[in-house]
Structures are given as C-alpha cells and as structure tokens.
Amino acid sequence: MKFFVDTADVAAIAELNDLGMVDGVTTNPSIIMKSGRDILEVTKEICDLVDGPVSAEVVATEADDMIAEGRKLAQIAENICIKVPLTWDGLKACKVLSDEGNKLNVTLCFSANQALLAAKAGATYISPFIGRLDDINIDGMDLIADIRTIYDNYGFETQILAASVRTVNHMKDAALIGADVATAPPAVIKSMANHVLTDKGLEAFMADWAKTGQKIL
Ligand code: E4P
Numbered sequence: 001m002k003f004f005v006d007t008a009d010v011a012a013i014a015e016l017n018d019l020g021m022v023d024g025v026t027t028n029p030s031i032i033m034k035s036g037r038d039i040l041e042v043t044k045e046i047c048d049l050v051d052g053p054v055s056a057e058v059v060a061t062e063a064d065d066m067i068a069e070g071r072k073l074a075q076i077a078e079n080i081c082i083k084v085p086l087t088w089d090g091l092k093a094c095k096v097l098s099d100e101g102n103k104l105n106v107t108l109c110f111s112a113n114q115a116l117l118a119a120k121a122g123a124t125y126i127s128p129f130i131g132r133l134d135d136i137n138i139d140g141m142d143l144i145a146d147i148r149t150i151y152d153n154y155g156f157e158t159q160i161l162a163a164s165v166r167t168v169n170h171m172k173d174a175a176l177i178g179a180d181v182a183t184a185p186p187a188v189i190k191s192m193a194n195h196v197l198t199d200k201g202l203e204a205f206m207a208d209w210a211k212t213g214q215k216i217l
Pocket of ligand 1 (some may be wrong): 006026027028107127129131132163164165183
C-alpha cells in the first residue's frame with residue numbers, strides 16, 4: 001500500500017520523506033487554510049520535495065471553471081494530481097482533464113456508485129472518506145471493501161485512495177482490504193510505530209543492559 005501524507009506542512013512532509021514513507025501528498029482547501037500559505041506557493045514547494053503525485057484541489061463548482069482551475073494547478077509541476085469533488089460537474093471536469101493527460105483524484109466519495117462513476121470518468125484515484133463515514137456511524141471500511149470488489153470485478157485501473165484516515169487501525173484495515181493508497185496526517189503515520197509492548201520491552205532491555213556496566217561505543 002502506498003502512503004500519501006494528508007497535509008501541507010512542508011517540514012512534516014520532509015521528515016517522513018527522508019524515511020522513504022512518502023509516496024505522494026494530498027491537500028484540500030481546509031488543509032491549505034490551516035497551513036496559512038498561498039496555495040500555488042506551498043504546492044510548488046511540496047511538488048519539489050516529493051517525487052510522487054501531489055493532489056491540489058479545485059474550488060470552483062461548475063465544470064468549466066473546475067477545468068480552468070485544474071489546468072492552472074497542473075502547471076505548478078509535473079507531479080500535480082488535480083483533485084475534483086464527486087459531483088456531476090466534478091465528473092465532467094475529471095473526464096476532460098484526464099483526457100488531456102492529467103492525473104485526477106476524485107474526492108469526497110461516500111458511496112460505491114460514486115466510485116463506479118469516477119472510474120468511468122477516468123479518475124486516477126478515488127478518495128473514499130473513511131473517517132467522515134465513521135463519524136455518522138457508517139463503517140467506512142465497508143465502502144473501501146465494496147469499491148475494491150467492484151473495481152476488481154471489471155478491471156478498473158482507478159486506484160483506491162483511502163482518505164479521511166484518523167487512526168492506525170484505519171491504516172491496517174485499508175491495507176488488509178487492499179486499498180492501493182492511504183492518505184493520513186503525519187501524526188497517524190508516525191503512530192503506526194508505537195506499541196506498548198515495544199516500550200515495555202525496551203525499558204527492560206535498558207535496565208538489564210545498565211546492570212552489565214558495558215558500553216558499545
Ligand atoms: C484527503 O484527500 C482528504 O481531503 C482528507 O483525507 C479529509 O480528511 P478529514 O475528513 O480528516 O478532513
């Protein structure tokens with residue numbers, strides 16, 4: 001499973017990128033707002049830092065305007081992936097922009113039927129939002145599983161990008177189901193390294209080592 005980082009925090013992306021943990025980056029208007037940065041400027045900085053696709057989202061709601069914004073975002077760098085919402089206009093924009101050779105991430109997906117339409121419209125990635133479904137007591141993982149089945153049934157090449165990831169269990173479950181990518185905030189990715197028994201075991205090793213009075217260096 002590829003890891004995308006769901007942030008516009010350049011320092012956080014750089015830290016994970018140095019460890020080989022970053023296969024791409026996703027942003028959205030809320031993430032840009034939180035960064036306090038200019039969208040074109042910060043997105044360019046991220047694109048220069050990472051090799052993989054960097055999703056930048058359009059904010060227009062009419063297809064023609066989305067297409068114009070998408071074309072402008074695509075000029076930022078070669079690795080831009082244009083993000084459009086899963087509306088009828090978003091699907092129109094997806095089709096036009098993907099036919100022009102751009103990578104497209106269709107976002108705000110909450111149903112398998114939406115995912116089916118996005119694949120037909122040429123999406124490179126479909127972003128089902130796990131956490132926001134969990135928030136309303138619908139199991140977001142069921143949606144990932146349904147989309148996996150449907151895409152595999154028909155050989156769709158659109159990649160499933162598990163989004164709105166909030167927990168380390170979301171990461172594990174998305175990987176078990178076979179999501180192609182999961183995008184998560186840096187803190188969630190870093191938390192994947194944590195285990196209480198690792199901490200406890202290390203503590204015991206350190207205590208025993210101190211008793212030997214030895215040094216390695
Ligand atoms: C990523 O592409 C999405 O925009 C993001 O994962 C949404 O996450 P949220 O539901 O935590 O805002």
